[in-house]
Amino acid sequence: MSDFPTTARVVIIGGGVVGTSTLYHLAKAGWKDCVLLEKNELTAGSTWHAAGNVPNFAGSWAVMNMQRDSAAMYRTLGDDVGYPMNYHVTGSIRLAHSKERMMEFERVASMGQYQGLEMNICTPEELKEMHPFMETHDLEGGLWDPLDGDIDPAQLTQALAKGARDAGARIERFCPITGLEQDGDEWIVKTDKGDIRCEYVVNCAGYYAQRVGEMFKPFGGRTVPMVVMSHQYFLTEPIAELEAWTKEKGHKVPLLRDVDTSYYLRQDKNGLNLGPYERNCKAAWVTPDDPMPEDFSFQLYPDDLERLEYYIEDAMARVPILGTAGVGRNINGPIPYAPDGLPMVGPMPGVKNAFEGHSFTFGIAQGGGAGKVLSEWIMHGETELDMWAVDPRRYTDYTDHDHCLAKALETYGHEYAMHFPHHAWPAGRDKKLSPIHDKILAAGGQMAAFNGWERANWFAQEGDDTSEAATQTWDRNGPWAIRVKEEVEAVRDSVGVLDLPGFSRFNLSGEGAAEWLRTRIAGALPKVGRMNLAYFPDSRGRILTEMSIMRHDDDFFTLITAALAQWHDLELLKKNLPDGLTLTDHSTEYSTLIVTGPKSREMFETMGIEADLNASWLSTQPAKVAGRDCALARVSFAGELGWEIHAANADIPALYDAVIGAGAKPFGMFALNSMRIEKGYRAWKGDLSTDYSLLEAGLDRFIKFDKPQDFPGKAALQAEKQAGLKKRFVTMTVDAGDQDAPYMSTVWHQGEVVGETTSGDWGYRINKSVALGTIRADLAVPGTEVQINIFGKLCKATVQPDQPLWDPENKRIRA
Numbered sequence: 001m002s003d004f005p006t007t008a009r010v011v012i013i014g015g016g017v018v019g020t021s022t023l024y025h026l027a028k029a030g031w032k033d034c035v036l037l038e039k040n041e042l043t044a045g046s047t048w049h050a051a052g053n054v055p056n057f058a059g060s061w062a063v064m065n066m067q068r069d070s071a072a073m074y075r076t077l078g079d080d081v082g083y084p085m086n087y088h089v090t091g092s093i094r095l096a097h098s099k100e101r102m103m104e105f106e107r108v109a110s111m112g113q114y115q116g117l118e119m120n121i122c123t124p125e126e127l128k129e130m131h132p133f134m135e136t137h138d139l140e141g142g143l144w145d146p147l148d149g150d151i152d153p154a155q156l157t158q159a160l161a162k163g164a165r166d167a168g169a170r171i172e173r174f175c176p177i178t179g180l181e182q183d184g185d186e187w188i189v190k191t192d193k194g195d196i197r198c199e200y201v202v203n204c205a206g207y208y209a210q211r212v213g214e215m216f217k218p219f220g221g222r223t224v225p226m227v228v229m230s231h232q233y234f235l236t237e238p239i240a241e242l243e244a245w246t247k248e249k250g251h252k253v254p255l256l257r258d259v260d261t262s263y264y265l266r267q268d269k270n271g272l273n274l275g276p277y278e279r280n281c282k283a284a285w286v287t288p289d290d291p292m293p294e295d296f297s298f299q300l301y302p303d304d305l306e307r308l309e310y311y312i313e314d315a316m317a318r319v320p321i322l323g324t325a326g327v328g329r330n331i332n333g334p335i336p337y338a339p340d341g342l343p344m345v346g347p348m349p350g351v352k353n354a355f356e357g358h359s360f361t362f363g364i365a366q367g368g369g370a371g372k373v374l375s376e377w378i379m380h381g382e383t384e385l386d387m388w389a390v391d392p393r394r395y396t397d398y399t400d401h402d403h404c405l406a407k408a409l410e411t412y413g414h415e416y417a418m419h420f421p422h423h424a425w426p427a428g429r430d431k432k433l434s435p436i437h438d439k440i441l442a443a444g445g446q447m448a449a450f451n452g453w454e455r456a457n458w459f460a461q462e463g464d465d466t467s468e469a470a471t472q473t474w475d476r477n478g479p480w481a482i483r484v485k486e487e488v489e490a491v492r493d494s495v496g497v498l499d500l501p502g503f504s505r506f507n508l509s510g511e512g513a514a515e516w517l518r519t520r521i522a523g524a525l526p527k528v529g530r531m532n533l534a535y536f537p538d539s540r541g542r543i544l545t546e547m548s549i550m551r552h553d554d555d556f557f558t559l560i561t562a563a564l565a566q567w568h569d570l571e572l573l574k575k576n577l578p579d580g581l582t583l584t585d586h587s588t589e590y591s592t593l594i595v596t597g598p599k600s601r602e603m604f605e606t607m608g609i610e611a612d613l614n615a616s617w618l619s620t621q622p623a624k625v626a627g628r629d630c631a632l633a634r635v636s637f638a639g640e641l642g643w644e645i646h647a648a649n650a651d652i653p654a655l656y657d658a659v660i661g662a663g664a665k666p667f668g669m670f671a672l673n674s675m676r677i678e679k680g681y682r683a684w685k686g687d688l689s690t691d692y693s694l695l696e697a698g699l700d701r702f703i704k705f706d707k708p709q710d711f712p713g714k715a716a717l718q719a720e721k722q723a724g725l726k727k728r729f730v731t732m733t734v735d736a737g738d739q740d741a742p743y744m745s746t747v748w749h750q751g752e753v754v755g756e757t758t759s760g761d762w763g764y765r766i767n768k769s770v771a772l773g774t775i776r777a778d779l780a781v782p783g784t785e786v787q788i789n790i791f792g793k794l795c796k797a798t799v800q801p802d803q804p805l806w807d808p809e810n811k812r813i814r815a
Helices: 017-028 061-081 099-114 124-130 153-166 206-214 240-249 305-318 320-324 363-380 401-413 437-442 479-493 513-518 563-575 600-606 649-661 669-678 714-723
Strands: 007-013 034-037 092-096 120-122 141-145 170-172 177-183 186-191 194-203 227-236 255-258 263-268 271-276 282-284 327-337 344-347 354-358 445-450 453-459 496-499 504-509 531-537 543-553 556-561 582-585 590-596 620-625 628-633 642-648 727-734 746-749 752-763 768-776 785-790 793-799
Touching: 007 017, 007 186, 017 034, 017 153, 017 354, 017 363, 034 153, 061 099, 061 153, 061 363, 092 099, 092 124, 099 120, 099 141, 099 746, 099 752, 120 124, 124 141, 153 170, 153 363, 194 206, 194 363, 206 327, 206 354, 227 305, 227 401, 240 320, 255 305, 263 305, 271 305, 271 320, 282 401, 305 320, 327 401, 344 363, 354 363, 437 445, 437 453, 437 649, 453 479, 453 669, 479 496, 479 669, 496 649, 496 669, 504 513, 504 563, 513 556, 543 563, 543 620, 543 628, 556 563, 563 582, 590 600, 590 649, 600 642, 620 649, 628 649, 642 649, 669 752, 669 768, 727 752, 727 785, 746 768, 752 785
Parallel strands: 007 034, 007 194, 034 170, 092 255, 194 354
Antiparallel strands: 092 141, 120 141, 177 186, 186 194, 227 271, 227 282, 227 327, 255 263, 263 271, 344 354, 445 453, 496 590, 504 556, 504 582, 531 543, 543 556, 590 642, 620 628, 628 642, 727 768, 727 793, 746 752, 746 785, 752 768, 785 793
């Protein structure tokens, strides 16, 4: 044991494809003093029984980036590290049975094109030419990805391990960790072979990640939000007809995915591999009488083919030769599922110097790119591209076991589902409720979850279709449209009220709090009794987050941010917090009512409010409404005269009843989104992300270059300003047809992609479709005509002046 490493810079727990990829990327970047610990043999978890498919296709921009990096890396990895691999780039076909599915394909193909991927929309006839064994009579068409294929998972992992070892990293097999200790900023990782002292620890333990995560609880960790699912696929015996075709053509048939039915079917040697994601799916190890084994290495569950009968029959009708061969082997193994089906890659919530790379349902497809992302987090504390879609901090305290199980079953059973803009998934809900939740439901509220908090998207009236089926469309107009229009009109013409539970809110106090904040934000602080927006940049001047800062005293602040940003922003503040300052989280203690519209002041006056209703825009003050203590903030995300009422949860019901009784009309998140886009207000992790610098996002007025304090990214922003911007944030009006521009729709000019949208919606006050986004700087001139690819249609769009489309001089909001 004398050669067992006792120190390391990084210790990675788990020897599957993600752990070895992370080790490989670290070592290749020069971080050679890294050790990977595997409790059994490499690949012993989900990796060894994975099917090994490697698609580029993804509905998420971040996940597509990650998978594209994987596929590109795998195409040369064997030669790069001197380890031969079986990697078959066969191309793949995705089948569409409906117009809606074809629209999804058009959208993803457009995103892929922007990332340098050629994905082609095909007719049924073209599909038949690519895959002659397939029936196409009932199809709308399909999508062709020429770079898709399959790789041997064990060979891939061993190649990564060889590359890591050759670069100087260590791998210790048959070495489970037995515990963790902290010594200052260092970790002590305990094993039966000895202890390793290190700077960083990474949980890449696959379906054991939750168990490993329990070891981090004494140091601020949480129960990892995941469930293990039973996933089956089977391999047929050889099929003579397929063998003959392969011999004649010299290559395999393309991988086939019937995403509407929910399975993939690919050639494996001279047989076929069928892998369904069945609705009647099954989780494993989720009850006390069925605990996770101490070691399940290289093991499988018993066959359960009855669950797959419907999918087998459908696949045999689609590709009849599937029914001519018997089942050669069935694989039924564990794979981890996070509630949304996406992995967790990034900082471990609540734990210093710890990271996560686990819960991969498509670990082979994503492992190469995930190792790159995770190594960036470890080495630099930030990633090249925004990876919020897979950041572990996107989940907070609502993700108990019941939620995770319900969402995993739902997500697995709808693995290939389309994610429509007005649809809310029903499982795992009602985890965090507003103090007036029942009142909102009684008023017709149609709910959705925001960081677990239930909020109304719109308010239905008697006779409206509130079925889930009605929301499964890409179109703007559905049963909600007339109601959203009415809600916006009420805010425009009179007064509306939005129940907004779940704002993330933190109190910061202590001598020097103001000076410290000035070193973290790009701009200035508000005066006492006022509020403003502040932006926190990273080292490159890119946008980490946006917070509203309320200043109660010289060194006493309330920081308010998005519901979803709670753990992300709390850690951002805690990370560099000096001794002597106090930071507390009050997100669950208070709630907010947005009261806004041209008659809101008049309405408050009739209620006998105790407050100065003539206090200026962006003022804050303690007040009494309906006899209840609260705080009034003179601000409105809707762009009308209005206030936010911030109050303790116990006082919200009385405040809401008083506002409703005085004539305010309830409105929902759909209406708010429409109005904020008309005003050009940015939303976090859509318009505001680390994919954009503050200058690119058009936030110049929130940067104070001349303040004496340094702040992250200041030098980078100064250099960017001096060099000139390559892209700029713009507002565009769009001749959009029946759909508005979704996130990351490509913007075209003279046959070239020149930018992307970051959000889009219908503006009911200006009666136009609006898109926010960034485009090439020389085109960011009012009146410039461009085109936006909206589900495959190039729609004319016009760049607008750098001001709100609604009330451009802000006269209404300042009234």
